[in-house]
Amino acid sequence: MRFRVLGPVRVAPRTPTAAKPRAVLATLLIQSDKVVSTHTLIDELWGTEPPRTATTTLQVYVSQVRRVLLEGEPDGRQPLITRPPGYLLRVAPDDLDLTVFERLRETGRAAYARRDYAEASRRLREALALWTGPALSGIPHGPTLQTSAIRLDELRAEVLEQGIAAELRLGRHQELVGELMALTREQPLRESLQGHLMVALYxxxxQSEALAVYRRARRSLVDELGVEPSPALRKLQERILTSDPSLTWRPAAPDTPSRTPAPTVPQDAPAVRLPSPLPDFTGRTAELGLGERFLAGTGPVDSRVLAVSGRPGAGKTAFAARLAQAAGDRFPDARVLLTLRDSGGRALSAEAVMAGLLRVLEVPPGPEAAEDLLHARTRGRKMLFVLDDAVSEAQVRPALSVLSDSTVVLTSRHALGALEGVQHLVLDVLNRADAEALLANCGGTAMSEDPASTAEIARLCGGLPLALRVAAAGLVARPHWTPAELARRLADERGRLAALRLGDLDVRGSLLTAYRDVDADNRHAFRVLGLAPLPDFALWSAGALLAADLPEAERRVEELVRARLLEAVRRPDRLTPVRYGFHSLLRGLALEVLAEESPQQAPPATDRLCRAYATLTRHADGLLAPGRDLMPAASAPPAGLDPAAVVGPAPLRWFQEEAPGLLETVRQAHRAGLWRQCAALASAAGGYYEANALWADWQESHELGLDAAREADDSLAEAVLLRSLADLEWQRHHPGAARDLYRLAWQLFTRSGHRVGAGRCLTGEADVLLGLGRVARAERSYARALSVARTEGDPRGEADAVRGLALVAQREGRLREALDRLAVCGAAAGRVGDERWRAYAGRRAAAVSALPEAPLASQPLEVRPGVWLFPDA
Known part of the structure; x- marks a missing residue:
């Protein structure tokens, strides 16, 4: 094989001679086929004192590694590619010793689980033969390599121990004695090796030598750690003292038929002991109180099973372990935790769960069915079982039926609602105060001294406990970073998950487990829905992105909600009572896997979303401000989208709910180069922005739309957007800028032969002139605009122009003329169906009727619906 990390780092045909390029290569190899960020590589090379030229120097090292890698590629294809926020090294499975080792390890473990000990021994010894020394040796270690080296050496020890266990079952005890004596001298605190040596000697x-091994092991543990040997090692000593017949080796006999197949026991099932509770466990006061009442039998539901559910990284295992540790007095017979996945993250079968329970309870296999063995072991005893990371009701239902006398805490990402007689508890993300407290508890004094940055880190981590812990640990591991620097790195959504990785603590890996648990159709839906607008989206958005009708879209999003990959929020007071959204880190993951696995799906999905938004926005704008829109449809709407059903009779409410997503979609359209969609969508939202004085959103959306119109060489769209931006400048009391924009828009409308648009620009310019006190010039411009509107049959333009003439008449004291003009304005607004403008005309007429005969020219005027002019301002 070409690459070796299980010992000195090597690459064929030539290994880089300098230490730092080798360290770069090693860091990329242990995370092969994953993006390694430049920040991670810089930390690995220089630690707490990176030079100012670190980024440039890293690029030099990467170039050196690329040259070396290219020498071994027969097809000349470069395996090391740049992929933001760093680099990705593609390695064939058989080219890296670590990949081969892990494959052999899994094969050996599977053989052990099915009691094929000869095959297990062979595969595990083949895995060990790949090692040529301590992992990742011969290079300087930063935080990532150091953590990885420790993890790999621990895996090596685990494989060695399981191989020895298989060989003991094959009767090779005499051959193993010498090897085990050497191993126990090297690692005197590793109790499993001591136990194997005791069995081999016995x-x-x-026998006497076996007991002497126990005495030496106990002395080492007491002297070095101040602890007694584990219950398993003490029990083994007792069995040797009493010459327990079951310790004598016998050749394996054929399986005895029984009502159910003999259970297989996965070797990676956890030990009897519970994991140590986290010393800095923070928050969850209410949830802990509910859990403690459940264990005490005083909860609101008479149940013996508590199902704790929550998204990946929510801290379900830590929560369950804390509950179990605190309940020791109530369960004197046993408190055990069983993980319901194997070491590769795959879910255990229901039969393997039963076998795992037998193992943690140290029940020797026999001819009886697993159910009978477990029932006999637990009947009438006070036991607490934590079944961690269940994937379905079917996986745990047989075990729950057997553990009828025991108390069970289940953890799962799913709610497991089909289980009968279960009390449910959902762990959400931490609230703001608890999230900041967790960062302060785990991140040292730096977090406490910068509360503003700590609060921002908590927000960017979305209150997810795992992410908060990794962020805090990263700051502790890199004392040259400040909380402000960490917050800055986390601010980039597309690089956030890369920043939340430290050694084998990897938020992305935890979230990926949930993603990989769902089927292919739902993984596709998860990826594509990452393009949905923030902060949340309606079902029609999902339908557009997925190119699915509403029933199919609803089925997909509800399945993702159940898998904790999406969130559903019910708001009965909203026009759309149920909306969907991502936790911020899961949205980042969705965009990452979309870019990695199916980037070709993004452009058409974004196009469908933009077309759906444009269709609905134009429809809503037509109800809110009939006749305002001058843009032709950019493209056909997605099939099956019914604007009347989505928007209903409440366009203002629809706009209010969709405004954040609308602006985000304008941004997406611009980023995707969907120029005509971007321009049309921005233009369609102008009426809503004006009516609600949303100046910042108005400006951002229209500047993006204007740029898109120019990219598309669409002079009509450019003119429409320029006129709307002129309205914005006028409302902001920037008359010079407004007048320039009106004139530029007029020129473009005129050049395009669009007389209606040109006429409306004349009205806008007249408003500017009126505000500047140039009443006569304003009147002439209003009159020209009115003539164009009537000639072109534009009732909305007519209502707007005659409204201006009414204002002029009022300013000049011609109150009867002003009233007549306002009547014409109201009639024109009625013809176009704009109730807002018709009401404005009536409101202004009432105000004029109440004026004295000679009104002051400086009196404020409502010049458009909801828009006031203060001449002295």
Whole structure:
């Protein structure tokens, strides 16, 4: 094989001679086929004192590694590619010793689980033969390599121990004695090796030596750690003292038929002991109180099973372990935790769960069915079982039926609602105060001294406990970073998950487990829905992105909600009572896997979303401000989208709910180069922005739309957007800028032969002139605009122009003329169906009727619906 990290780092045909390029290569190899950020590589190379030229120097090292890698590629294809926020090294499975080792390890473990000990021994010894020394040796270690080296050496020890266990079951105890004596001298605190040596000696007829091994092991543990040997090692000593017949080796007999197949016991099932509770466990006061009442039997539901559910990274295991540790007095017979996945993250079968329970309870296999063995072991005893990371009701239902006398805490991402007689508890993300407290508890004094940055880190982590812990640990591991620097790195959504990785603590990996648990159709839906607008989206948005009708879209999003990959929020007071959204880190993951696995899906999905938004926005704008829109449809709407059903009779409410997503979609359209869609969508929202004085959104959307119109060489769209921006400048009391924009828009409308648009620009310019006190010039411009509107049959333009003439008449004291003009304005607004403008005309007429005969010219005027002019301002 070409690459080696299980020992000195090597690459064929030539290894880089300098240490730092080798460290770069090693860091990329242990995370092969994953993006390694430049920040991670810089930390690995220089630690707490990176030079100012770190980024440039890293690029030099990467170039050196690329040259070396290219020498071994027969097709000349470069395996090391740049992929933001760093680099990705593609390695064939058989080219890296670590990949081969892990494959052999899994094969050996599977063979052990099915009791094929000869095959297990062979595969595990083949895995060990790949090692040529301590992992990742011969290079300087930063935080990532150091953590990885420790993890790999621990895996090596685990494989060695399981291989020895298989060989003991094959009767090779005499051959193993010498090897085990050497291993126990090297690692005197590793109790499993001591136990294997005791068994090998006893089976070799050396009982006294086996007991001497126990005494030496106990002395080492007491002297070094101040602890007694584990219950398992103490029990083994007792069995040797009493010459327990079951310790004697016998050749394996054929399986005895029984009502159910003999259970297989996965070797990676956890030990009897519970994991140590986190010393800095923070928050969850209410949830802990509910859990403690459940364990005490005083909860609101008479149940013996508590199902704790929550999204990946919510801290379900830590929560369950804390509950179990605190309940020791209530369960004196046993408190055990069983993980319901194997070491590769795959879910255990229901049969393997039963076998795992037998193992943690140290029940020797026999001819009886697993159900009978477990029932006999637990009947009438006070036991607490934590079944961690369940994937379905079917996986745990057989175990729950057997553990009828025991108390069970289940953890799962799913709610497991089909289980009968279960009390449910959902762990959400931490609230703001608890999230900041967790960062302060785990991140040292730096977090406490910068509360503003701590609050921002908590927000960017979305209150997810795992992300908060990794962020805090990263700051502790890199004392040259400040909380402000960490917050800055986390601010980039597309690089956020890369920043939340430290050694084998990887938020992305935890979230990926949930993603990989769902089927292919739902993984596709998860990826594509990452393009949905923030902060949340309606079902029609999902339908557009997925190119699905509403029933199919609803089925997909509800399945993702159940898998905790999406969130559903019910707001009965909203026009759309149920909306969907991502936790911020899960949205980042969705965009990452979309870019990695199916980037070709993004452009058409974004196009469908933009077309749907444009269709609905134009429809809503037509109800809110009939006749305002001058843009032709950019493209056909997605099939099956019914604007009347989505918007209903409440366009203002629809706009209010969709405004954040609308602006985000304008941004997406611009980023995707969907120029005509971007321009049309921005233009369609102008009426809503004006009516609600949303100046910042108005400006951002229209500037993006204007740029898009120019990219598309669409002079009509450019003119429409320029006129709307002129309205914005006028409302902001920037008359010079407004007049320039009106004139530029007029020129473009005229050049395009669009007389209606040109006439409306004349009205806008007249408003500017009126505000500047140039009443006569304003009147002439209003009159020209009115003539164009009537000639072109534009009732909305007519209502707007005659409204201006009414204002002029009022300013000049011609109150009867002003009233007549306002009547014409109201009639024109009625013809176009704009109730807002018709009401404005009536409101202004009432105000004029109440004026004295000679009104002051400086009196404020409502010049448009909801828009006031203060001449002295």
């Amino acid at each position: 089976r070799s007829g050396r």
